[in-house]
Amino acid sequence: MSFTAASSAPRVRSVPTIMGQTMFLVAAALGLCALGSVLGRDLSQGAARFCSFAGLGMLLLQSFVRPLRYAALGIGWLAALATLIGFGLGPVIAYFAAVDPSTLTTAVGLTALTVLGMAAIGFTMAKDTVRWMRPLSFIVLGAVAVSILGIVFGGIGALSPVISIVILIASAALILVDFNYIRRHATEDDVIWLATGIFVSIVNIFISILSLSRN
Numbered sequence: 001m002s003f004t005a006a007s008s009a010p011r012v013r014s015v016p017t018i019m020g021q022t023m024f025l026v027a028a029a030l031g032l033c034a035l036g037s038v039l040g041r042d043l044s045q046g047a048a049r050f051c052s053f054a055g056l057g058m059l060l061l062q063s064f065v066r067p068l069r070y071a072a073l074g075i076g077w078l079a080a081l082a083t084l085i086g087f088g089l090g091p092v093i094a095y096f097a098a099v100d101p102s103t104l105t106t107a108v109g110l111t112a113l114t115v116l117g118m119a120a121i122g123f124t125m126a127k128d129t130v131r132w133m134r135p136l137s138f139i140v141l142g143a144v145a146v147s148i149l150g151i152v153f154g155g156i157g158a159l160s161p162v163i164s165i166v167i168l169i170a171s172a173a174l175i176l177v178d179f180n181y182i183r184r185h186a187t188e189d190d191v192i193w194l195a196t197g198i199f200v201s202i203v204n205i206f207i208s209i210l211s212l213s214r215n
Contacts, residue, residue, distance in 0.1 A: 018186050025075070025195035026202070029082035036086020041094035043087060052088030055081050056144070059200060060192070074192035075129065081196070085203060096210065103213045111206040114172050122176035122183075129180045136177060139170045140204065161212060168208035171201040 040048065058081045062068040068077045096104040122129065143166045178198050186194060 004172070010215045015183060015186075018188060019182055021188065021191045022182060022186075022195045022198065024060060025078065025192065026198050029078055029195065029199040030202065032079055032082040033086035033089070033199075036083040036088075037093045038086075039092040040090030041192035043091055045091065049092045050088075050089050051084045055084035055088060058084065059196070062196065069193040069196075070189065071192075072076045078192060078196050082199060089203075089207075092210070103210070107196075107206055107210045107213060111202060112208050114205055115175055115202055118172050118175040122179035125176070125180050127180075128184055130175045130185060132173065133177050133181070136170050136174050140167055140174065143170070144204075164208040164211040167204050168212070171204035171208070174201045175205075 017151065036051075040051065043051070062074075062077055062081070078159055093104065096107075107184055143163050175198060178201070181190075182194060
């Protein structure tokens with residue numbers, strides 16, 4: 001999911017600089033997530049879910065607490081969040097790597113293609129898509145909340161593929177919106193929350209594709 005609150009502090013805009021800083025943080029977050037998934041591959045299901053829920057809680061807290069989106073504290077928060085999400089994904093990725101590595105490879109490839117395609121469209125798009133950010137974020141948040149309730153209480157059943165598709169489409173659209181925002185509006189104050197949003201959208205896309213491959 002992405003964030004809907006942008007900084008109001010005026011800063012000099014340099015799109016190449018903002019893009020470079022944002023993508024550096026996204027790459028670092030993905031690297032920490034991958035490291036967490038390796039270190040957490042032997043976690044129990046309960047421990048992995050706790051890490052995932054903790055990561056989601058940190059994400060929600062960051063969206064409401066302004067200092068967690070800026071400067072060194074924001075970078076540290078993103079690093080911890082990404083690592084926790086990686087620990088949560090560890091057992092799932094380890095399972096697919098052992099049982100069905102081709103599905104895992106396909107999910108990674110499709111995620112990369114989706115992200116690159118939507119980023120390119122968003123960055124070159126003439127239309128300003130900033131108004132899409134809030135409703136898309138709420139859609140993803142609602143779908144994730146339903147998924148969590150299903151995990152905790154059961155009962156989603158046949159709705160699981162539908163929820164995965166909703167999260168996939170909305171997260172891909174958020175990638176488009178985030179890159180469109182970088183081109184049109186972003187300042188250096190927006191780098192950390194944009195990187196966080198792009199990272200989480202990438203993870204959502206990957207999980208959705210992996211989930212759909214099991215159905």
